[in-house]
Amino acid sequence: MKFIIPSLSLRSSRNCCYPAQKSIMASPLTQTLTLSQTQTGSFHADPAQDDLDDIPCSEPQQERQERQQLLLSSSDSLPLGFGSPSRCLSGESLVERAWTHWAKLGRPKLIVAPMVDNSELPFRMLCRKYGAEAAYTPMLHSRIFTENEKYRNQEFTTCKEDRPLFVQFCANDPEVLLEAAMRVEPFCDYVDINFGCPQRIARRGNYGAFLMDNLPLVKSLVQKLALNLNVPVSCKIRVFPDLQDTIKYARMLEDAGCSLLAVHGRTRDEKDGKKFRADWDAIRAVKNAVRIPVLANGNIRHVDDVHTCLEKTGADGVLSAESLLENPALFAGYRTAEWVVGSEGSERDGKLDQTDLLVEYLKFCERYPVPWRMIRAHVHRMLGDWFRMHPHVREDLNSQSKLTFEFLYNMVDRLRELGTRIPLYLDDKHGDRVPADGLVSRDV
Ligand SMILES: Cc1cc2nc3c(=O)[nH]c(=O)nc-3n(C[C@H](O)[C@H](O)[C@H](O)COP(=O)(O)O)c2cc1C
Secondary structure, eight states, X not given: OOOOOOOOOOOXXXXXXXXXXXXXXXXXXXXXXXXHHHHOOSSOSSHHHHHHHHSBXXXXXXXXXXXHHHHHHOGGGSOXXXXXXXXXXXXXXXXXXXXXXXXXXXXXXXXXXOOXXXXXXXXXXXXXXXXXXXXXXXXXXXXXXXXOHHHHHHHOOOOTTOOSEEEEEEOSOHHHHHHHHXXXXXXXXXXXXXXXXXXXXHHHHTOGGGGGGOHHHHHHHHHHHHHHOSSOEEEEEEOOSSHHHHHHHXXXXXXXXXXXXXXXXXXTTOOOTTTSOXXXXXXXXXXXXXXXXXXXXXXXXXXXXXXXXXXXXXXXXXXXXXXXXXXXXXXXTXXXXXXXXXXXXOXXXXXXXXXXXXXXXHHHXXXXXXXXXXXXXXXXXXXXXXXXXXXXXXXXXXXXXXXXXXXXXXXXXXXXXXXXXXXXXXXXXXXXXXXXXXXXXXXX
16 A cells, blocks of 8 residues: 655645635546636636646655655554454444544544645644644545545645544445545544535535435445444534434444544534534534544634533534634634634733744645645635735735745735734633643643
8 A cells, every 4th residue: 555645746626615615526537627627716717827726835855755754654653542443343342442542542622623625734733733632634535535646645645743633535435435444544543424515516426414315325334434444433424403313313323333423513504604503402412312422513713612612512522614724723722803802801912823823834834735725725714814904915915826935925024014913812711721832731
């Protein structure tokens, strides 16, 4: 088996139509390219720019080889908990093993949610630096992953420090899913199946939340992995409109061999996270109904939400997506001004802002190359407030068909020189949990 390193390669497919990334993957790579050119609405006006943005930012050849070596020789890359497939285990032992594994990982509570084009290695590393205790890769398309080496190389990169790691796939064929999963299992702590993607492309491709209409297939996907992988299988689901259906669904997944369940507390039709609040009561009901670890997803905007959510749902951890994109230091207790207004007034300037975070992110990208489109997306997300104050800087960015690190570092300098700083805030109530190195303690 070959491991996956970043490589200069063709543009890749994109595999789901989540908010930041409207150009999405159909099955064959060629189709995707067509789709991405005609449907892209987000950042690129013309196909030429798409091309340039899909090129990975460069990396010295030697470093790449060294890292590959490290990955291949690292004993840390062995799965931590399971070690052998769960073929003959009874339900009780499966649950026990699920908890042993979770405990070995340090019971991570603060977790970066899977995000297509956005939870890539440099972003995960940035979030880990600021308190994230585990992270998901973006959703990978299992069939394309098995068929296309360039897709594998570009869409899945990792490093020794990138643990605990969930690698997420979408799938509708158990054999294909297993083949894809076996390629990544030495480098992750869970192989995750996405049963939550609600977008049109998932309907067309028959995966994600649309498998909620075909629970026997869901069961066979989970069983296939549970019976054959050395790492545990986790699932990310949405809730049904009817609570009893959700509970039955969760129990079925557990019985099929799922070792960890992440529950996004919105239904398949509640696509807009800003419009629909996640249903934490439903997550609590799932937590009470199953015996494996459960993660809560939805409405985690700042660190107070983490506490409230854990308390209200009884979940073992939380996932955050949208809010982390804007503020990757969320888990370390930093909050944007939006969440300071109306609070008890104990917040102080945290001496950190989104330009600082962007610079740190760019440094990770120099070390761990990714396609420019991902970098471009993060620049817009992290600096959204800054651009609203200085739209001409955003326009300048948008007019660049080809990005460079030099341009981006200069752009940050320009924003800083414009004199308006937008700080991130720390709450004195939680200050004790944010050590000087920026890493939050695990004791949430
Ligand atoms: C840009 C973006 C990409 C996403 N991609 C994925 C994905 O690849 N897999 C997945 O299961 N969910 C994906 N999601 C959904 C999130 O993981 C999460 O379930 C959802 O945004 C709710 O969490 P939030 O309220 O913290 O945003 C994505 C969300 C965003 C914003």
